[in-house]
Amino acid sequence: MSITAIRDALATNIGTISGLRTSAEIPDNPNPPQAVVQLQSVNYDGAFQQGLTTYNFLISVIVGRVDERGAQRALDGYASSTGANSIKLAVQSDKTLGGNAYDVRVTDMTNIGAVLLGDATYLAADFVVTVYAN
Helix, strand or coil: CCHHHHHHHHHHHHCCCCCCEEECCCCCCCCCCEEEEEEEEEECCCCHHHCCEEEEEEEEEEEEECCCCCHHHHHHHHHCCCCCCCHHHHHCCCCCCCCCCCEEEEEEEEEEEEEEECCEEEEEEEEEEEEEEC
16 A cells, blocks of 8 residues: 555545545645645554554645635534535545555544635644554
8 A cells, every 4th residue: 555545545535525625745825625635644563564554644624714704614514523524424435545445534623723824814624534554
């Protein structure tokens, strides 16, 4: 399994959310609403003979300008554990990530708040994702 293939598969799963752009790599100029997949850490040798590697990703979702009325409501939809805009449901819609993993779990939403991009302040949040693969 390659990290690039896992990252691409995560972006593909998130891409099922209508109206949310996705990026498997950190973009030069994000265009909200956009989800960006970032590798955070790798834990090797979780089973005998290198049988399990745990990959930890952050999916940063940049929703919209903080002062936009719908930004908080949009974030509420992404944060929900159910519904068409749920990041959790989208990521976990294919638990094998196209055959690149044994399992994937979204465990937390963190860092909820304002982020400065260029000269504008946006509402954003990070989703913590754990991928179990070979």
